[in-house]
Amino acid sequence: MQKYIWRNTLFCLGLSAMAPVMAQAAPSGIGLRTEQSYIVKSGDTLWGIAAHFLRHPWQWPQIWHKNPYIHNPNLIYPGDRIVLTHGANGQPELRVERSYGSHAGGSSVVELHPPMMVEPLPTVATGEVMPFLGTPGVIASKKAYDALPYLAAGANSGRIAYTVGDKLYASGLKRVPVGTRYGIVALGPELHHPGVEKPLGYALYDLGSIIVRSNSSHAAVEIANARREISLGDRLIPEASAKIPRYFPSAPAHPVSAQIIAKMSDYPELLVGQVVIVDQGREAGLRDGNLLRIERARGDTKNAVTGKPFALPPQKVGEVMVFRVFPTVSYAVITRATRGILVGDKLASPGPVTASDSAAGNE
Structure with missing residues (x-):
């Protein structure tokens, strides 16, 4: 059974007058479900809403109608009504209807701005990905890691x-102003393309953060938060504000072939919501929000007539969404899984449902 992440989704959308829904064929390759409208609720996610209308949620941008009369038309708020309608060319479109009041006669009033400040929904479950948004994420070499300030x-x-709350002394923060926050990191796995000896870099584990309390040759610091066990020798990096992701799921602009090369948890098999590292990045054309299907080899079988063996096509076992892209690697979060996901599983651009996908429950 498919599992969906997205307890929160950040997108607010502009409003638009709603056209009647007409029974027209979808453009080639667009898999529409039977839903005609949906009222956005607090706690919804873009992925979950897209799945109400589309068999392949990553196709959302292909039929999303952006209202040209409002600011940030790609943001959706709780209370918005999303409707499936058809444009002048007869092709299906998803639009947003937003109302904040009514006339005396009871008809809804559609306005161009929310009446109050309401936070848009995040694209991904922020609890899973936030620790990976405010840190460097990847460092080029062990030498660069060793050169960072550290807990002494x-x-x-x-x-x-x-x-x-524990108090420590740090080396390498001699001139840092009191009150400055630093992230605490530890060296994670070495990252490689499969079969290539030269490393792409090293992942960094986010352990927590410290605040500088006083300064001298060794700065006095206090641990402000801890996500993992913190030890002497752990490195310190300037803490950056984590920008909450706000974008639509999408397919890569060009075909991508990649592989899961590392995991950011201690579990042997990974489930929905867990973070992995992919061996392709910006240089391969990946962007934030790109969806990739997870594939697993199924081995060989034998032709019953000729007796000759042949390789079975790979089976889809899940999907990931890229949420942070570096030049040569990316962080991605598992959004669907029909079984435990493993380091070494292959990744590819999403595509139409296959017979093997349907058999595995991956409609």
């Missing part, structure tokens, strides 16, 4: 692990 000593000797 605890205020109370004898400790081997530290947590929120």
Whole structure:
């Protein structure tokens, strides 16, 4: 059974007068469901809403109608009504109807701006991806990692692990102003293209953050938050504000062939909501919001007539969405999974449903 991530989705959309729905054929390759309208609720996600209308949610941008009369027409708010209608050319379109009041006669009033400040919904479940948005994520080499400032000593000797509120001393922060926040990181897995010896870099584990309390040759710092165990020798990096992702799921502009090369959790098999590292990035044409299908080889079978073996096509076992792109690698979150996802699983641009997909429940 397919599983969907997206407890939150950030997109607010402009409003638009709603045209009547006509029974017309969808353009080639667009898989429409039977839903004709949907009222957006708090806690919805773009992925979940797209799945109400489309068998392949990554096709949303192909039929989304952007209202040219409003600012940021790609944002959707709770209370918006999304409707499936048809344009002048007879092709299906998804539009947003937004109303904030009514005339005396009861007809709805459509306005161009929300009446109050309402946060748009995030694209992905922020609890899963936020730790990977405010840190460098990837560092070029172990030498570069070793050159970072680090936690040098605890205020109370004898400790081997530290947590929120603990006081320590840091090396390499000599001129950093009091009150500055730094992220705490540890060196993660070395990243490679499969079969290529030269590394693409190293992933960084986000452990938490510190605040500089006073400064001298070794700055006095306090742990502000802790996501994992923190130890002496862990490195420090300037803390950047994490920008909440706000974009539509989409297919890559060009065909992409990639592979999961690392995982950011300790589980042997990965499920929906967990983060992986992909061995392709900006140089391969990947962008934030791109969807990739996860494929697994199924081995060989034998031709019953000739007796000769032949390779079965790979089977789709899930999907990931790219949410942070570097030049040669990307972070992605698992959005669908029919079984445990593994490091080494192949990734490809999404495509039409196949017989093997349907058999596995991947409509």
